[in-house]
Amino acid sequence: MTLSLEFKEAIWKTAVSVITERVRDARHVLHELQESANSETKSTAGDKYETARETLQQEINREGNRLHNLLQTQAAVHTIDPHIGCHAVKMGTVVETDKGVFFISVSLGKLTVASKQVVCISLDSPLGIALLGKKSGEKITVNTQSYFVQNVI
Known part of the structure; x- marks a missing residue:
């Protein structure tokens, strides 16, 4: 196979698209979890409510961390200029x-x-x-x- 700048740009665009989709999915899941936590009503069984609320909060924290990592990944990929060729391996090659x-x-x-x-x-x-x-x-x-x-x- 012969590598070209066009192929490199196509790879970069595909990577950006995959990351963008993952960010969108993570934001959606986080929004759904927050909506669920906000609509949680306090029942007479206080311990069950607190346990459910804590479980939801842990899920929100995990998804928030996932979103944060994805945003860092997205920022890193956007530092790459796919139009520049290199002769030695470095970030973006x-x-x-x-x-x-x-x-x-x-x-x-x-x-x-x-x-x-x-x-x-x-x-x-x-x-x-x-x-x-x-x-x-x-x-x-x-x-x-x-x-x-x-x-x-």
Whole structure:
């Protein structure tokens, strides 16, 4: 496969879309939980009410943390300029190896872009750390798995 800036931009747009959808879903769930907590009425069984209220509050806190993390992920991906090519791996590069194509950005997992599998990984991941600064033609090993860098853009 030949990597191009157009392919890189398509990967970036797909990643932005996935994150935006996750943010929207998290906001919706958080809103629903808050509505549920607000409509909770105090019953004569006070302990049951307090337990239910505490459980809801814990869910609200968890979902709030999830939303916060997603917003940080969204901000990180928006710092990437998909129109700029690179010759060495850094944040925002697309790396083609003999094991697959990786988008060094945020940890999103596998995406399908233009009928091709692309794995979005964080620069802080073991593979991201090992790839940092590498250029086409270089080889790395992570957890006994060897990767040959074929192309970087």
